Amino acid sequence: MADPLRLGEADAGELLTLQRAAYVTEAQAHDDPGLPPLTESLGELVEVLRDRACFAWGTRENGRLIAAVRILVRGESAEVGRLVVAPDQQRRGLGRGLLLAAEARLPVTVKKLTLFTGEHSTGPLRLYPAVGYRETHRTPEQGYHLVHFEKTRAR
Known part of the structure; x- marks a missing residue:
């Protein structure tokens, strides 16, 4: 996998398109077309990308954005979100590689993800434990549960 690229405001439109394409199957699996990644507006995404606490990374192939992840850093903690891979590029290890590369580029002050x-x-659900995350709890959502994970960084 190529080194991930830092994403910014200029990438927002393409990132939003990738995000929506990647989350359609999640919405179908959970019978929830209102998932936040599908309803987020371009303006909302631009605001997130402007936040200095947001570390957004992506992978491009032949100029096309094919994978992305956002990590919001809050002191010693960081929240990983919106790990997406283009539907036609899945099962190539792109999500795993990008997640690990993005984690490695976080400030050393981050202790917990x-x-x-x-x-x-x-x-x-297969990927996260395989890269060191452990399930901490589940919370009810509209007809299903969210599975929460945590990872402590070794430094």
Whole structure:
């Protein structure tokens, strides 16, 4: 996998398109078309990308954005979100590689990473424990549960 690229405001439109394409199957699996990644507006995404606490990374292939992740850093904690891979590029290890590369580029002050996914998200539910995340708890959502994970960084 190529080194991830830092994403910014100029990438917002393409990132939003990738995000929506990647989350359609999640919405179907959870019978929830109102998932936040599908309803987020371009303006909202631009605001997130402007936040200095947001570290957004992506992978491009032949100029096309094919994978992305956002990590919001809050002191010693960081929340991983919106790890997405283009539907036609899945099962190539892009999500895993990008997540690990993004984690490695976080400030050394970050000690703990958290994330969540839906209980019917089979790919992420396999991926996160495989890269060191452990399930901490589940919370009810509209007809399903969110599965929360945590990872402590060794430094």
